[in-house]
Amino acid sequence: MTEPLSGARAFALLTDGTQIEIGRLGAADLDAVRELHDGLSEESRHLRFFGLNRAMAGQVAARVCRAGGDARDHAALGAWLRGELIGMAEYEPTGVPGQVEIAIAVADRMHRRGVGTLLLEHLGSLARANGIVAFHADTLPENSSMLRVFADAGLSPRQRMSHGVVELTMPLVPDDGYLDAVAERERRADVASLEPLLRPRVVAVIGASRRRGTVGAELLRNIVDGGFKGAVYAVNPHCAGSDMHGVPCVATLADLPEPPDLAVVTVPGYAVPGVAAACGRSGTSALVVISSGLTAEQGRGLLAACREHGMRLVGPNCLGIANTGIWLDATFGARRPVPGIAGVAVQSGGVGVALIEELSRLGIGVSTFASVGDKYDVSANDLLMWWESDETTRLGVLHVESFGNPRKFARTARRVAARMPLLTVLAGRSAPGTRAAASHTAAAATPELTRRALFEQAGVVATDDLGELVDAAALLATQPPPAGPRVAVVSNAGGAGVLAADACADAGLTVPVLDAATRRALAGMLPVCAAAANPVDTTAAVSAEVFQDALDLVAADASVDAVLALVAPTALGDLRGALGGIGKPLAAVVLGQAETVTVNERGVPCYAYPENAARALAHAWTYARGRNVPRDAPPALPGLHPQEAAGVIAGYLAGAPDGGWLPPVDTFRLLESYGLPMAPWCWARTEDEVVAAARELGVPVALKAHVSGVVHKTAAGALELGLDGEDAVRAAFARLSGRFGGDLGGMLVQAMAGEGVEVLCGAVQDEVFGAVVIFGAGGVDTDALADRAARLAPLTAREADELIRAPRLSALLLGHPARPPGDVAGLREVLLRLSRLVADHPGITELDLNPTIVRPDGVMAVDARVRLAPRRAWDPYLRRLR
Incomplete structure (x- = not known):
């Protein structure tokens, strides 16, 4: 995952699709900041500084670029275009806790291209990561462009006039309104950046060949024979000066009569970085790199060249792209896609060939196709936004093996799915290759479970195999979605x-x-x-x-x-x-x-x-049901104490910088800071302390030995249950002490919970998906039963209810003649609070509440484990390229 800005620069798109860099400003940027302010017009200096003279530019630069300091008080970001600083944004303390004052300056020639808005988004993300909750800004009433930036940002600014100045306060809460505003800006910018890729006017094939059966030859022939109406050139130094498959061939890009919008690269892997750099120098706007076998260094060189010159990139290691609306088939597939309504994005070229064949045979046809390969840049997220803006595409088909930003994918896909059905096949469902898990929750978080969770929350219809996907596509492309399951x-x-x-x-x-x-x-x-x-x-x-x-x-x-x-x-x-x-x-x-x-x-x-046919109808109903569900937000929960939780986490990691399992007392304190219901407990070390704790809690009680390295207490013999009376408590203490000797770190004395349905409530921080909540059958048999479901955190109330209903054990929770229903509302509350805890604190890498007892009169967790690791906060919705 991409981390917050902390020195390294990120790449992002302006409104017109231009790529810029955004990063922290420091002492090395002093001259650039001064030159930026020197270059401002008189009007801009008046609006920005209320009358700054040119002599003060150096003072401003020194303040902005000063070394040291706490990011909770001061930070400055710069925006660079081709190495030139074109804008900056900073914040300074106001004296109000949690609030800072911001200022933005953009070069005159870059106004109205989205520089200021993009800087504001990145500065807000950085501020939130450092505990800042609000921005303050003072602006002249006549500074309409800056007032528009603040108004359109989605931060719900509050403003008032004071002494001829507009004072604005903006809460840094990334609510749905803000995220929708960011997403719409991203969609417009992304679509603009993809225009040269998917609607090029000039195409060059670099590495084109005369020899039939080679990638360079077949790809060029597909472009020519497909009827593309734009200009097409072949680039091959060994065939320069003659026609190749009906188009002119030149030795180098510099020999082309016009810069290509799109260059399709089929040269050997070792030559790709140099070719990409040459494309950038020639003014090329987009690359499709078919070549495979790039080393890590060559891959870095390819991406660096694309970023340096602002080129969008598909691949490497891909089949190519197609847009039937302009008769462009820049693939080396054997069959040309039939024009139609399906947008197709795949990682595997072989899967792409199969989908083109099937969709063409069925008469559904293809609107746009992209084989994204190793996904250095353009991904399924980009294609979703393109389809959303494309009037031809009415069905989206995805084959996604990996996710760069699953949170953004989920939000984008849900928005697009409201307009058209989205279909995918569950790739990488098997457990082999996953890490050994130290907790039940981590063991439960299989690739299939987390992928299903992502697709369900995203409104994407997930099938188990390719044939099932084609079956569902045939129905959804030709029939209206059903109103119900009957x-x-x-x-x-x-x-x-x-x-x-x-x-x-x-x-x-x-x-x-x-x-x-x-x-x-x-x-x-x-x-x-x-x-x-x-x-x-x-x-x-x-x-x-x-x-x-x-x-x-x-x-x-x-x-x-x-x-x-x-x-x-x-x-x-x-x-x-x-x-x-x-x-x-x-x-x-x-x-x-x-x-x-x-x-x-x-x-x-x-x-x-x-x-x-039945499965296809079921998938159509799944799509219709998901499309009609109103979007909601995670609910406000009373009694959350995030600062207290952060203190517990920071305190532990200060002594264990590599992370580990949180001790029992800290574990329970952490969980209770978010209002999670724990069975009454006391911590004790000596026999007398244990007896006194049991007397305070009332009997019967359980004794749980805390032994370093022991995670599953039942299997290790570290658990004594149903202890009724002082003699029983002392005897149990003696057994545990004898069993573990000097390894015994203390004992948790806990009131026994009444009988009920035992469930597992847990969470993991997945390296790809982020915080994932797991729910299912609990107790000692949880792994054997494997009855569970997952959702990405934080949960909405509807998602929590879906999570509860998904496993088979939900029938027990809802009750039957021999068992009264459990407190489902209380269980929903537990899942919501747990999801907020792990979403707010990414340092919680594993969390087990197992078993959690669900009774008719309440819900209570009787055992808990928490593993911590040092992790930085991450903003999945920040606009930036991969």
């Missing part, structure tokens, strides 16, 4: 109809009883031996017209959200012609069909098996 099954083969109904139930759909009026109408039109319930068996004797009438009748039933029509071709008639629009989503099954899925001439997806 499916009517209509078939001309009764046994197959029953299988289809079973498949719907297995997929999580329902097969409701049809309305009595619908059943009577069906009985009146179908043969006597037909079945008019659901599934509907029309018998094989009906005509295509009657079968179509039955579909229309069933679709009109208010209890039906979608229809699954199953036909078995017979000698009595071919019913495939009856499969047409019915006003509600329709998935057809044609038994004996050669392909797994096709789309007929009336736009209906036809599957070979009922299971495929």
Whole structure:
């Protein structure tokens, strides 16, 4: 993950897509800051400084670039374009705790390009990381551009006039309003930066070849034969001065008559950094690097050249890109994408080839395609924003093996999913390769669980395999999303109809009883031996017209959200012609069909098996359900004490800088600082202290030995339960003391909790996904049962409820005749508080509340483990390039 600005520079995009650098200003930048202020016009100096004369530029620079100091009082950021300082922003103390005064200066020629806004965002992120809660600014009323920057930032500024000056105070709270404003600015800037990549006017293929069967030859031929209407050039020093596959070939980029918007690079890996630098010097705006096998050093050189010259980059190690809207096929695929509505972004070139083939065969077609390969720069996030702005794209298909910024991906995808379905396949689901886990929660946080959590919260429909993704795409591209999960099954083969109904139930759909009026109408039109319930068996004797009438009748039933029509071709008639629009989503099954899925001439997806159709309908319902859920924010929770929690964490890490397991007393203090309900406890070291603690808590009690290195107390024999009376307590103390001897660091004496449902509530800080909350079956069998779900923190109330309902044990929590329901509201509160704790404090790398007992009258955690590690705060929504 990218850390906050602390000296290193970050790259970000201005409104017009121009790349700039942003970083901390220091003593080495003194001359640059002075030159920036020297270059301001009289009007700019008046508006910025209320009348600064040029002689004061050096004093301002000295103050801004002074060494040392605490970032909680002073910090300054600069914005550089091609090595020139074009803007700066700083804050200074105001005397009000948690508040600083800010000032921004931007070179005159760079006004209205988003420099000031971008600096304000980065300065706000830096300030928040240092505990600052509000910005203050004084601005002249006539400084309309700066007032607009503050108003549009999304920080909800409060302002008042005082002595002819506008005084503004801006809370540094990244609420939904602020994040939406940042996201919209990012979308506009990102789309502008991708224009030369996805809508180029001039394309150069560097490493183009005459020899058929090579990447350089086939890629150039695809561009030429695909009908691209812009200018195309080949670059190859061995073939210069002649045509290559119908386009002129030059020796070097410098020989081109015009700079290319897009350069496609197919040279060997060792030559890529030099070629990229030459592209930058020539004025190229974007690169697609097909080449693979780059070393780490060569990769760094490639990215450095792209950043230095402001070029967007796809790859390396990729299949290429395509935009059928301009007939551009800059790939070396065997089949040219058919123009259509699906945007496709993949990491694997092979998966890309398969998706292009399937989407083209189905008639869905492709709008834009990008094989992002090793994702040095352009990623799925960029393609999502492009599709959001593209009127042609109405379906997004993703194959994502890794995530650079999953939080931003989730927020972007949810926004895009409100406009179009997004589909993905769960890649990297298996557990091999994950680290050995020291806690139940860490063991539970498998790649599949965390990826499912991300996609569910992002509104992305996740399938288990590529074939299932194609099945779902066929339905979502051709049919409206269903209004609910209720499916009517209509078939001309009764046994197959029953299988289809079973498949719907297995997929999580329902097969409701049809309305009595619908059943009577069906009985009146179908043969006597037909079945008019659901599934509907029309018998094989009906005509295509009657079968179509039955579909229309069933679709009109208010209890039906979608229809699954199953036909078995017979000698009595071919019913495939009856499969047409019915006003509600329709998935057809044609038994004996050669392909797994096709789309007929009336736009209906036809599957070979009922299971495929049922799963596709279930995915469509998943999309529709997620799209219709209103977006909410994590709720405000009373009784949180983040400073107290930070103190516990800092105190431990001061003595253990590499991190480790937090001692029991600190663990319970940390959890209670966020209001997490813990079973009453006392800490004791001697036998008499243990007895006194048990007497204070009341009996029965549990004794838990604290032994360094022991995480799972039951397995280690470090736990004594149900101790009732002084004699039992003393005897248990003796057993534990004898078992662990000098390794015993003390004992936690805890009141025994009543019986209830044992659950696991936990969290981990994933290296990719950030804070992830895990919930599922608890107790000593938690790992064996493996019944759990996950969500990214912090949770909303709706997400907490979804998390509770996801595991199978939710049936126990909701109650049944032999068990009263548990306190689900109290459990929701525990998950919300836990999620806030780990989201606010990234130093908490593992947290186990296992077991947590859920009873009808409350929720209580009876055991807890917390592991800490030194980690910096991270702002996932800050605008910056990878």
